[in-house]
Amino acid sequence: xxxxxxxxxxxxxxxxxxxxxxxxxxxxxxxxxxxxxxxxxxxxxxxxxxxxxxxxxxxxxxxxxxxxxxxxxxxxxxxxxxxxxxxxxxxxxxxxxxxxxxxxxxxxxxxxxxxxxxxxxxxxxxxxxxxxxxxxxxxxxxxxxxxxxxxxxxxxxxxxxxxxxxxxxxxxxxxxxxxxxxxxxxxxxxxxxxxxxxxxxxxxxxxxxxxxxxxxxxxxxxxxxxxxxxxxxxxxxxxxxxxxxxxxxxxxxxxxxxxxxxxxxxxxxxxxxxxxxxxxxxxxxxxxxxxxxxx
Amino acid sequence: xxxxxxxxxxxxxxxxxxxxxxxxxxxxxxxxxxxxxxxxxxxxxxxxxxxxxxxxxxxxxxxxxxxxxxxxxxxxxxxxxxxxxxxxxxxxxxxxxxxxxxxxxxxxxxxxxxxxxxxxxxxxxxxxxxxxxxxxxxxxxxxxxxxxxxxxxxxxxxxxxxxxxxxxxxxxxxxxxxxxxxxxxxxxxxxxxxxxxxxxxxxxxxxxxxxxxxxxxxxxxxxxxxxxxxxxxxxxxxxxxxxxxxxxxxxxxxxxxxxxxxxxxxxxxxxxxxxxxxxxxxxxxxxxxxx
Amino acid sequence: xxxxxxxxxxxxxxxxxxxxxxxxxxxxxxxxxxxxxxxxxxxxxxxxxxxxxxxxxxxxxxxxxxxxxxxxxxxxxxxxxxxxxxxxxxxxxxxxxxxxxxxxxxxxxxxxxxxxxxxxxxxxxxxxxxxxxxxxxxxxxxxxxxxxxxxxxxxxxxxxxxxxxxxxxxxxxxxxxxxxxxxxxxxxxxxxxxxxxxxxxxxxxxxxxxxxxxxxxxxxxxxxxxxxxxxxxxxxxxxxxxxxxxxxxxxxxxxxxxxxxxxxxxxxxxxxxxxxxxxxxxxxxxxxxxxxxxxxxxxxxxxxxxxxx
Numbered sequence: 001x002x003x004x005x006x007x008x009x010x011x012x013x014x015x016x017x018x019x020x021x022x023x024x025x026x027x028x029x030x031x032x033x034x035x036x037x038x039x040x041x042x043x044x045x046x047x048x049x050x051x052x053x054x055x056x057x058x059x060x061x062x063x064x065x066x067x068x069x070x071x072x073x074x075x076x077x078x079x080x081x082x083x084x085x086x087x088x089x090x091x092x093x094x095x096x097x098x099x100x101x102x103x104x105x106x107x108x109x110x111x112x113x114x115x116x117x118x119x120x121x122x123x124x125x126x127x128x129x130x131x132x133x134x135x136x137x138x139x140x141x142x143x144x145x146x147x148x149x150x151x152x153x154x155x156x157x158x159x160x161x162x163x164x165x166x167x168x169x170x171x172x173x174x175x176x177x178x179x180x181x182x183x184x185x186x187x188x189x190x191x192x193x194x195x196x197x198x199x200x201x202x203x204x205x206x207x208x209x210x211x212x213x214x215x216x217x218x219x220x221x222x223x224x225x226x227x228x229x230x231x232x233x234x235x236x237x238x239x240x241x242x243x244x245x246x247x248x249x250x251x252x253x254x255x256x257x258x259x260x261x262x263x264x265x266x267x268x269x270x271x272x273x274x275x276x277x278x279x280x281x282x283x284x285x286x287x288x289x290x291x292x293x294x295x
Numbered sequence: 296x297x298x299x300x301x302x303x304x305x306x307x308x309x310x311x312x313x314x315x316x317x318x319x320x321x322x323x324x325x326x327x328x329x330x331x332x333x334x335x336x337x338x339x340x341x342x343x344x345x346x347x348x349x350x351x352x353x354x355x356x357x358x359x360x361x362x363x364x365x366x367x368x369x370x371x372x373x374x375x376x377x378x379x380x381x382x383x384x385x386x387x388x389x390x391x392x393x394x395x396x397x398x399x400x401x402x403x404x405x406x407x408x409x410x411x412x413x414x415x416x417x418x419x420x421x422x423x424x425x426x427x428x429x430x431x432x433x434x435x436x437x438x439x440x441x442x443x444x445x446x447x448x449x450x451x452x453x454x455x456x457x458x459x460x461x462x463x464x465x466x467x468x469x470x471x472x473x474x475x476x477x478x479x480x481x482x483x484x485x486x487x488x489x490x491x492x493x494x495x496x497x498x499x500x501x502x503x504x505x506x507x508x509x510x511x512x513x514x515x516x517x518x519x520x521x522x523x524x525x526x527x528x529x530x531x532x533x534x535x536x537x538x539x540x541x542x543x544x545x546x547x548x549x550x551x552x553x554x555x556x557x558x559x560x561x562x563x564x565x566x567x568x569x570x571x572x573x574x575x576x577x578x579x580x581x582x583x584x585x586x
Numbered sequence: 587x588x589x590x591x592x593x594x595x596x597x598x599x600x601x602x603x604x605x606x607x608x609x610x611x612x613x614x615x616x617x618x619x620x621x622x623x624x625x626x627x628x629x630x631x632x633x634x635x636x637x638x639x640x641x642x643x644x645x646x647x648x649x650x651x652x653x654x655x656x657x658x659x660x661x662x663x664x665x666x667x668x669x670x671x672x673x674x675x676x677x678x679x680x681x682x683x684x685x686x687x688x689x690x691x692x693x694x695x696x697x698x699x700x701x702x703x704x705x706x707x708x709x710x711x712x713x714x715x716x717x718x719x720x721x722x723x724x725x726x727x728x729x730x731x732x733x734x735x736x737x738x739x740x741x742x743x744x745x746x747x748x749x750x751x752x753x754x755x756x757x758x759x760x761x762x763x764x765x766x767x768x769x770x771x772x773x774x775x776x777x778x779x780x781x782x783x784x785x786x787x788x789x790x791x792x793x794x795x796x797x798x799x800x801x802x803x804x805x806x807x808x809x810x811x812x813x814x815x816x817x818x819x820x821x822x823x824x825x826x827x828x829x830x831x832x833x834x835x836x837x838x839x840x841x842x843x844x845x846x847x848x849x850x851x852x853x854x855x856x857x858x859x860x861x862x863x864x865x866x867x868x869x870x871x872x873x874x875x876x877x878x879x880x881x882x883x884x885x886x887x888x889x890x891x892x893x894x895x
């Protein structure tokens with residue numbers, strides 16, 4: 001039974017100048033959280049470390065082009081594709097997600113600043129979505145910059161020049177990288193919301209489960225993110241990997257079920273939306289009363 | 296007289312025993328054994344040990360009995376044979392588990408003490424920064440050896456019990472030193488590295504992810520460079536592969552993964568250990584107010 | 587439920603347990619506008635009660651209404667509340683101004699409003715001069731003030747201050763007492779939790795005493811004291827002639843017990859007015875010198891000790 005409330009007495013507001021602020025809408029809430037999240041991430045020195053790691057693939061084409069012996073016979077296009085697939089999409093995207101997204105909610109719980117937020121009239125959905133967008137902004141800029149720099153580093157190699165074809169490939173990999181960041185970010189953010197040691201679970205998922213599932217026969221690998229990101233990558237970039245997989249499987253015959261690019265995009269978006277939904281639900285259900293959440 | 300702000304008073308009494316770092320070890324172990332995740336990881340490590348025990352039983356008892364119906368079958372499987380490769384593989388496969396255990400147990404060891412102002416409590420007792428750092432390192436080293444060298448030595452002992460004889464003893468005695476070296480080479484740099492991350496970063500989760508990033512980045516860089524430049528020696532950049540290469544050297548195994556001499560990968564691990572040790576010491580030392 | 591507009595918090599059969607630990611147990615309470623002290627020893631359930639009021643926790647049983655509605659997931663109620671937590675937790679690498687500003691934006695203010703109200707709140711807690719400094723450089727008192735500023739900045743109807751005096755030096759405490767009294771005088775609903783009874787006495791005489799998750803007593807300190815009929819009032823008299831003074835009280839039916847102290851006398855009575863009359867007579871007749879009179883039972887500590895038994 002709700003208690004009927006009279007018109008609030010606002011005479012006390014004179015202490016604050018007699019005015020009362022006007023609350024904004026949902027979009028404004030999300031933008032506020034996004035702005036605050038990007039500020040927090042950008043002010044941390046450890047972001048420099050993440051950025052340096054992301055510059056790693058840029059070095060390889062430069063080393064090759066600097067050495068005339070090594071440069072001989074190198075195919076710039078092939079190198080760009082393999083680098084982006086093997087380093088940007090398969091390594092850097094999950095690492096950035098683990099580094100930047102895992103603690104988006106968890107850190108506020110750990111430092112107990114969550115109480116400030118949850119005692120504001122902000123919808124928890126807006127809070128989670130705003131945090132996620134903040135992460136995506138930073139992570140996408142870092143990954144995108146790394147891709148662009150790798151692209152220009154590959155220009156120094158034979159059979160690769162700035163043109164419509166190569167720029168299209170760059171755009172394609174930017175898109176795949178963006179989708180990978182979405183899906184991995186939603187996964188790690190969810191882990192950070194429901195667990196106190198999300199990094200351990202993140203490692204188990206990214207480096208244990210994803211690898212194990214790719215070796216198990218059947219459709220188990222559909223329960224990984226790498227399945228869908230790989231499906232978006234052109235065949236030239238996956239050629240090496242196919243041989244390695246066969247070697248790893250030894251004589252073990254595995255039926256590989258393929259998935260189309262369109263479906264892979266939809267799946268990645270669904271994974272993102274689903275896991276964000278779980279995160280929002282967890283934040284709504286959980287009770288944050290101390291350093292550890294109860295719920 | 297100037298009064299300097301000191302938030303605690305350093306202990307200036309007499310040291311009451313020489314192994315004060317053991318108190319830190321005891322405290323850390325006490326905290327760790329209460330964690331379910333820690334116990335689960337230890338059990339996972341035990342599962343591998345049990346499988347190896349079964350392997351010993353199969354090869355030392357069943358395969359040695361010509362009347363046993365499975366004897367011939369077991370002898371046909373090369374990968375089941377009890378040789379230095381078995382111990383190399385045992386420790387190698389315990390490697391990822393040890394690293395994950397270190398991430399769980401070690402990532403918060405120093406940063407949590409800073410965050411909760413526990414350093415002041417430690418240093419107001421007869422515990423110096425050296426005892427503190429040594430205690431933390433010893434805890435992780437002990438845990439790591441508990442998953443690597445100790446079970447491997449147990450397996451060697453069991454092998455001698457199940458298949459007694461001078462030949463077995465002479466064979467296993469040559470594996471003892473490589474096993475201990477290979478284990479220490481995993482445990483000490485990894486322990487120092489995770490403690491350095493914990494000392495430098497103020498959150499245990501970020502400390503764990505920082506260490507993970509270093510390992511994954513080195514592994515990716517090493518393999519990608521080696522493959523793209525068609526030069527296997529670049530694999531030395533990869534910490535896991537450099538570690539494996541040293542294991543192959545210790546155990547005198549043929550067909551190394553790359554041809555570089557042992558001192559190249561060794562120098563990488565020594566450098567990592569020294570840098571990490573320096574970071575840990577500097578950070579911890581700074582927390583101690585000079586008496 | 588009552589429709590009294592002065593009632594700002596109403597709990598009915600409110601219980602909250604965490605596993606087997608009962609933090610709040612079948613609590614009935616109505617808190618009205620003005621400054622209310624939430625008192626109790628550590629573990630009494632004060633912070634849990636505040637978190638239930640703020641909607642951070644869901645009641646295990648019963649219900650709680652704040653400003654007329656259930657607070658959990660209720661933006662309309664949250665908009666009218668401000669909260670100053672007990673412990674110092676801040677976002678990394680931020681100045682005091684940025685901290686309050688960011689939380690104003692979380693409240694849903696426009697940039698202009700957020701700036702304006704941040705400045706006003708900092709001014710109100712006398713932090714204008716230092717608001718652009720990093721929080722890491724703040725003293726304990728300044729941190730406490732900036733935490734209050736963030737709670738005040740949204741100009742709420744109701745403020746929850748969880749142990750606001752904890753860790754403050756005497757001067758900081760005095761400033762805090764003044765600020766809380768000022769807020770109460772201005773018409774804010776202020777709930778101040780503390781386990782130090784003296785602190786609460788300095789800002790209000792309206793208290794809710796919590797013990798083991800239940801309300802032990804609620805009302806004005808004096809009224810609570812009067813309700814405890816089974817406990818005698820204690821009057822301490824400072825005099826160099828305690829034995830001579832004691833003769834004046836001996837034989838009076840209101841006096842239950844007399845105790846001697848070095849340089850004083852303690853009178854225990856069920857009728858303090860009668861005893862004060864005797865004292866008046868003694869003083870008027872200048873029979874014995876009296877240097878001071880203390881009714882120590884009006885002290886909250888005594889009330890609390892009596893109630894806990």
